[in-house]
Amino acid sequence: MNTLRAYGELKGRVFSAKIPDELTIHQIMEQSYRKDVEILKMDIEGSEFTALEPFLKEHYVCQILIEIHGWPPKHLELLQKIAR
Numbered sequence: 001m002n003t004l005r006a007y008g009e010l011k012g013r014v015f016s017a018k019i020p021d022e023l024t025i026h027q028i029m030e031q032s033y034r035k036d037v038e039i040l041k042m043d044i045e046g047s048e049f050t051a052l053e054p055f056l057k058e059h060y061v062c063q064i065l066i067e068i069h070g071w072p073p074k075h076l077e078l079l080q081k082i083a084r
Contacts, residue, residue: 025055041065049074053081 017028025042029035036083040061043053046069068075 029059036060039063043052043067045069049078056082
């Protein structure tokens with residue numbers, strides 16, 4: 001069974017969003033009327049530290065796919081914040 005069909009049977013919804021520079025992930029969540037995310041994929045070139053911490057305080061994310069920039073101590077700090 002393919003993923004789209006399986007999600008359809010679960011009454012799930014699959015969509016992707018192209019985010020202009022003017023929108024935050026908070027605004028996208030508000031526009032979609034959701035508080036939870038099944039999969040969050042981001043490649044935001046070093047801004048993951050700034051964006052993720054406040055976002056995770058307000059929203060539940062099941063899976064995060066992320067490219068992390070910076071030094072290993074910052075990687076560890078971010079991973080510890082995600083794990084909370």
